[in-house]
Amino acid sequence: MATRLFDAKGVPLEKQLFTWKELAGNTISKLDDDAFTRVRIILMNGIEQQANRFQHHCAMLNGELREALAAVRRVEHHQQTMINWLISPDHSPLETTIAYEQVAIEVTAALAQQEPDDYLAQTYRFGLLEDFDHMYRYSALMDRVEGKDANNILQSYTDIIPGRPTVEEHRAPADDLRTPYDRASANPISKMNALTLVAGEYQTRDYYMNIGPTFTDPVARQLYAEIASIEEQHVTQYASLLDPSESWLEKWLLMEATEAYNYYSCMESETNPWVKAIWERFLEYELGHLQVVANLFQKHEGRDPAEILPTEMPDPIAYQSNREFVRQTLERELNLRARGHQYVDKAQEGEASIAYRSQIHADGVPSEIIAAGYQWHPGTELSRAIRAA
């Protein structure tokens, strides 16, 4: 594996080919595969979805790049298909939701710890405590509506306890905006971390917006509506970290590098051998895309990609339980709130967010309704009752 980004040419675009059977082939086992295999799959689906979304928007506004964008985007689309179709069909939408929140918690915690910039790391810890609470609310929903234990999905890697209460996460739009990194001085890993989190949260938002209405239980429908709204806030938050003065091609280059870095991280930690082979293959594909975009960057902007990209692949994202880090963050930062671009104690929260909450919570709050008095227990609340009897 070449860790020098510019030396590795990857697979040329014209050799990045698929068949339908490959795209919708074997799936992981919900029961037997490690939970982090599913975490990686869900994150990489989101990363590819972001590539697709960005490249479409880029094409809308840059006629001279359309042909190259169409060619790369076709491959990205099929990469996403192959990844998303790895999720086995016995995952219910709510089980997949639990897995999405596990991604949000464990990946955000990992990035918060590897992030060199203090403000960005603070932002990741801030978002982390909110997604952490979503896990608790969805676990209560799963237990109380479907009679299932969320830990069958989590495999004990991730805690199910309240975080910053979802009821208090709803903010006025201006309080979701953050100060962007400076494209000239930020470390490349900071840019890639931010893009990774935008991708993950955007996909989570879209997933909840798609499956929320498929539930029959009225509280389930409302909980998805409520948490989707927070995911929308998180997309606003993380996307506002990106420097808006980066050019379209600079962003495209960074996105390809982010994809390559993420596949490299997945490959390094994957325990399922045939899934690992997919990460290896797609890393080579992304290095191929990077070459295409680097050439376009030189041609259209007359700039050297080395200005933007790290010369070597950074250390891979650590895929492991972050229980202790999350608990320490909970203890220290639970009462933080956002006011404008800054983090303040809850006593200093701005009027606009307080007013927003008071209006939107007027008819009751689904995240409170579903989790009233909930405490996770192995095998569900009913198992605790059996033990107590």
Next chain:
Amino acid sequence: MEKTSHLGMNRTGVDMSPMHSKAMLEGAERVPGDVEANQMLATRRQEMIMEAGTIGSVPMPGTLKGALSSVMKKATGKSPETFINKLGERLAFERMGVRLYEALITKCETLANQQVGAVFTIDDLRRIRADEARHFQLVHDAITSIGADPTAQTPDADVSAVLSSGVLKVITDIRTTVPQSLEAILTAELADTAAWELLVQMAEAMGMSDMAASFREALEQEERHILQVKQWYTQLMTFEAGGKTTRH
């Protein structure tokens, strides 16, 4: 054929990761819920039930469009829409039943081994599939005879499809075994039989004796399906558990 039950690296239970599970439980026990336990879920459900509409309506039969059938004339005053609703449900269910058996036949042809062959044959499944197709035709004709529309989806057809969507998912999942698929089809057959019993009673109550007789015939066939599928499923599972199995 892969056994339905084999030992392996199932990671879902707490025993597979005792250290992590211990830490997780200790954490959960330390932090109580942030809202007092009460009946909030039930209360919100009640509010929403009170505000909700219905799944949908039964389409207006030909009677109301001026094409009153002689059979329906007899039934006037006996809530024909309820009968049409249930007929629509049966039609949809039997039509799906044909597809379920087709998927099951493909699975059994692919996975069948000596053990399955000793219990039932592909022809046994084909016969049941043919029965389901005939029942579909029977209900189709019944609906047409009373001037209703066999292409419409009635409310109970819709609800019944939601109900049986899990059966379809289990049988078409390429990873499920023959016994797992048989258990799914058994669930469908049990529901089907109860539904035919109801249809027979309804047809009789509406004074449609010919229709009731043909429905009774279908009911008898469905009762035979249950006995067969249940026996196959039991024999295969008994065999897998180490007991003896005998040809049916």
